[in-house]
Amino acid sequence: MATPSRRTVRDLRRTSRKAVLQRLYFDGPMSRQALGGATSLSSGSISTIVAELVGEGLVEEAGTVDSDGGRPRTLLRVAPSGAYLIGVDVGETRVRVELFDLSLAELARCERPMRRNGYDVASVVRHISEGIRDVLDEADVAPELLLGVGVGIPGIVDRASEDADAVVHGQTIGWDAVPLESLLRDCAVLPAGTRFFIENGAKTLGQAEMWFGGGRGVRDAAIVLFGSGVGACIVTDGAVFGEARGNATEWGHTTLHVRGRQCRCGARGCLEAYAGAEALVRRWQEAGASLPPDTDEETAVTALIAGAYPEQGPADPVALGVLDETAEYLGAGISDLINLYSPERVLLCGWAGLQLAPYILDAVRRHAKAYALRHPAERVTIELGRLGPDAVTVGAATLPLAAFFARGGRLHEQVTEGEVSVEQTGWRVAMETRTLAAAPKEPARK
Structure with a gap:
């Protein structure tokens, strides 16, 4: 016997408002007619919901577009100041x-x-x-x-x-x-x-990259956070309107080397003890680099890059060696993600990842595919995160x-059509501006 639905009229209304808001947010500006086709809601429901959202200051008009033989259609978008x-x-x-x-x-x-x-x-x-x-x-x-x-x-x-x-x-x-x-x-x-x-x-x-960055359009992805330490977000079986079904993993504390280097978690041989920025700087110092005692990690990584890729003069072979080792450690760690989850795309993110990518990304790709199984390695791409x-x-x-x-655009409740010549959706402008500002510079050529 089928279980009767317990959904109330309020639930249905929330679901319909959610569908309209999400479609406008991720694909707008759109006309009312396009919203009806995209959400499968009736024209009457669209009109009522749009009127509510406009009245609440959450949706606003965003220009017009010509229709086939009729009056121009008004375009709608989510109001940035809502x-x-x-x-x-x-x-x-x-x-x-x-x-x-x-x-x-x-x-x-x-x-x-x-x-x-x-x-x-x-x-x-x-x-x-x-x-x-x-x-x-x-x-x-x-x-x-x-x-x-x-x-x-x-x-x-x-x-x-x-x-x-x-x-x-x-x-x-x-x-x-x-x-x-x-x-x-x-x-x-x-x-x-x-x-x-x-x-x-x-x-x-990971959710940011899946919503707005390098994960858009991908069903299975691994987003790597490379900062002082390393971590990863695993997204499997796609996303619905950007809702990344992702899980953060303690990937940085998987064992890379039995009885290896001491990790700050207390164990030995963790990936983070070899591939994080803190570990990278420490290995450089152990190899002879001298840094002032109060040097922060970001400054230290900048100094290491400057030694390996100086604007003038010969490169420091020790700094180059540390970067090469780091690329291999990171590539080996990423190969585990490839073998375990078979992602379509791996994104390298985090402040250290962005800073080091112009110098090590090609080597990371090479090592990751060399350590991974051939079949999953052939279908994956390893790219830089796009959000800075x-x-x-x-x-x-x-x-x-x-x-x-999820609550249908209620502020405090608990729980392109054809060739359109209009301004880009607000979030796309914001994200593209952020991406351009964070674009990494090319390494100096020796």
Whole structure:
């Protein structure tokens, strides 16, 4: 006997609004007629939903397009100023907080440096809370218009149930079951009911690349976060309107060398002990490089590249050797992802990945395919991520955005047609601007 559907009229309305909003967001501007065909909703439903969304300030007109023999059709798009999002990247060297409009154009940012071994819980909570206040004040945005705050964090994010607060287990940063979500809610001065969305940083980066970057159009992908350490987000069986069904993996703590180098997680031989930027700098110093004691990792990586690829004079063979080793370690690690998940595409992201890619990407591709099984290696491409160094904050901002879509575009409820000559959709402009600004420079030629 068939189980009767328990969906209510409210559920159906939410689903229809979600379909219209997502279609406009990812494929707009579109006319009402095109929306009907794309969503399979009736013209009456489209008219009613569009009128609601326009009345709520979430959708606006975006020009017209000629129709076949009739009056020009009005194009619609999601209004950038309809609501706002905050994305937070709790990184290895800094806490970055960014405020975005609905098109994911950046309106304000705040960065607070992290001290060495500075993952003190109280300091991180304070940096995030003060950063939220600062970006809202700078952009003069009312907190009531926030859809939520997304936070990308190192470590494993756990919830006892779907509705429970997020707890962070970060072995490499010394966090053991830290109730980050409740701490932020208690500390940040935001309207009651404002939600925090806590997720692993690699997963937020992966979702950003799947929604707007190098993962668009791909069903199976591995997005590699190469920063001080390394991590990965695995996406399998495609995405629906960009909702990446991805899982963050502790790929950096898979064993590369039995009884090998000490990793900061406490184990030996982890991939991260060989391929992360922290490990790369340490190996360079062990080989004889001298750096001032207070040199941060990003500056140290820049100095290593300058030694390996100087603008003038001979290259430092030690620096070149470290880069070559790193490319092989990283390629070997990526071969495990290829063998385990058979992705169509691997994307190399993260601040260190972007900084090093012009010098090591070709070698990484070569080593990954040499270590991987032939069949999955023949179908994969290994490319650079497209969203630049802010991809984690962009991805973190997509967490409240996805929840906004899921509740049908309700701000606080819990739970191209033909040849069109119009301005590009807002999020595409924002992402393309971000990508161009972050484009890596070509290495100096010897």
